[in-house]
Amino acid sequence: xxxxxxxxQAHIEQIALHDTLTGLPNRFLFHQxxxxxxxxxxxxxxxxxxxxLDLDDFKGVNDTxxxxxxxxxxxxxxxxxxxxxxxxxxxxxxxxxxxxLGGDEFxxxxxNLADPVDSVNVAERILAKIGNPFTxxxxxxxxxxxxxxxxxxxxxxxxxxLLKTADMALYRAKAEGRNTYCFYSEELEAQVLIRKAIxxxxxxxxxxxxxxxxxxxxxxxxSDRPVGLEALLRWDHPERGPIAPETFIPxxxxxxxxxxxxxxxxxxxxxxxKAWQDxxxxxxxxxxxxxxxxxxxxxxxxxxxxxxxxSGLDHAHxxxxxxxxxxxxxxxxxxxxxxxxxxxxxxxxxxxFGTGYSSLSYLMRLPVDKIKLDRSFLHDIEYDQGGAxxxxxxxxxxxxxxxxVTMEGAETLNQVAVLSSSGIDEIQGFYFSEPLPPEAVPxxxxxxxNFSEKATAEPGRHTG
Numbered sequence: 001x002x003x004x005x006x007x008x009q010a011h012i013e014q015i016a017l018h019d020t021l022t023g024l025p026n027r028f029l030f031h032q033x034x035x036x037x038x039x040x041x042x043x044x045x046x047x048x049x050x051x052x053l054d055l056d057d058f059k060g061v062n063d064t065x066x067x068x069x070x071x072x073x074x075x076x077x078x079x080x081x082x083x084x085x086x087x088x089x090x091x092x093x094x095x096x097x098x099x100x101l102g103g104d105e106f107x108x109x110x111x112n113l114a115d116p117v118d119s120v121n122v123a124e125r126i127l128a129k130i131g132n133p134f135t136x137x138x139x140x141x142x143x144x145x146x147x148x149x150x151x152x153x154x155x156x157x158x159x160x161x162l163l164k165t166a167d168m169a170l171y172r173a174k175a176e177g178r179n180t181y182c183f184y185s186e187e188l189e190a191q192v193l194i195r196k197a198i199x200x201x202x203x204x205x206x207x208x209x210x211x212x213x214x215x216x217x218x219x220x221x222x223s224d225r226p227v228g229l230e231a232l233l234r235w236d237h238p239e240r241g242p243i244a245p246e247t248f249i250p251x252x253x254x255x256x257x258x259x260x261x262x263x264x265x266x267x268x269x270x271x272x273x274k275a276w277q278d279x280x281x282x283x284x285x286x287x288x289x290x291x292x293x294x295x296x297x298x299x300x301x302x303x304x305x306x307x308x309x310x311s312g313l314d315h316a317h318x319x320x321x322x323x324x325x326x327x328x329x330x331x332x333x334x335x336x337x338x339x340x341x342x343x344x345x346x347x348x349x350x351x352x353f354g355t356g357y358s359s360l361s362y363l364m365r366l367p368v369d370k371i372k373l374d375r376s377f378l379h380d381i382e383y384d385q386g387g388a389x390x391x392x393x394x395x396x397x398x399x400x401x402x403x404x405v406t407m408e409g410a411e412t413l414n415q416v417a418v419l420s421s422s423g424i425d426e427i428q429g430f431y432f433s434e435p436l437p438p439e440a441v442p443x444x445x446x447x448x449x450n451f452s453e454k455a456t457a458e459p460g461r462h463t464g
Contacts, residue, residue, distance in 0.1 A: 148170025216229065316345055316347065
């Protein structure tokens with residue numbers, strides 16, 4: 001009787017070829033299935049797709065709810081993926097394969113595709129299914145998923161090449177904001193290689209201290225005096241020179257590097273401002289931008305408080321800047337965080353105001369000290385009476401709610417004149433000063449200059 005021996009052998013094979021947590025094919029079996037699917041596609045001249053899937057912010061679930069909750073989420077995700085895959089099986093022949101490679105990475109092999117667009121239908125169904133909330137350890141958990149798609153034979157004819165192109169497509173989906181899908185293309189490959197090079201260099205920059213802060217003054221219109229400084233991140237690459245923030249900040253956000261970088265910026269700005277005040281310089285608030293990734297962390301309030309406690313800076317001399325669009329993504333959660341900042345005694349500014357979400361009803365609910373008008377309103381403001389009227393109306397709106405109003409990006413005397421006549425409180429931009437290194441700030445804060453009579457703008461430049 002060899003029944004028990006066969007049962008034992010089957011159990012060993014199950015363990016060797018399947019993921020112990022989800023029961024899905026593991027990395028080894030996936031590679032076998034991929035090789036078989038490619039061989040079959042070549043024989044029958046069929047099309048097939050390889051989908052690379054990765055959960056968005058899975059680390060956050062582990063960090064907040066624990067690893068047991070993370071494991072439960074992975075099991076529920078696997079079940080939802082399986083339910084969608086069964087609905088797309090071809091003619092009932094279960095030839096498609098869902099596998100877990102490890103961590104929060106999954107792959108799907110779609111065979112016998114009549115048209116590559118069929119993979120889009122699968123991707124959209126998966127996004128919708130995973131987008132529904134999960135119940136984990138009694139808590140409601142929201143989890144997105146990013147998907148990279150490569151098509152045989154267009155994007156690769158062997159397992160290694162197809163895996164590489166699907167991985168690049170996934171990387172791009174992550175970079176485009178996550179919870180989406182993306183196809184591979186040659187243009188995409190070039191973009192991904194550039195972004196990966198930036199990511200590698202940025203990690204090195206963080207380790208080697210290549211990042212620094214510059215400070216751009218904010219000028220009070222009535223007194224012509226600096227009433228604030230905005231801390232702006234700078235990266236001076238040892239070989240390529242200065243890297244523009246709009247080039248590396250999106251990479252930092254998509255890779256999670258923005259978390260340690262953002263914490264360093266906050267701490268450094270507080271320490272520097274306290275040092276200036278201890279040296280007898282005028283006490284003005286320093287403004288620090290909080291990225292969407294930071295804002296969504298549960299410990300954001302603790303991070304701000306810790307930076308203030310460590311530096312000894314008075315809480316009233318820190319201003320946290322958050323974009324208007326970020327606040328509107330979840331105004332209930334945002335309102336709670338903003339009220340938390342207010343309880344800490346920190347000032348709050350709403351950045352990029354007026355870019356499409358402006359609403360009196362939500363402004364009335366938010367504890368905001370200042371609104372910063374988006375620089376797009378400066379376009380032709382000297383010649384466009386309509387644009388000037390819009391700025392004046394938004395200034396009036398801010399004042400009616402007890403908020404100060406700032407315009408950033410001013411470069412010319414004419415722009416400053418129009419803004420001054422609108423009743424705006426503060427102006428920031430190259431007309432007054434470019435972002436200054438820390439050692440140049442003391443002179444700027446103490447010198448006596450009538451800024452309204454001195455044009456120093458450099459045409460074509462804008463606030464960093």
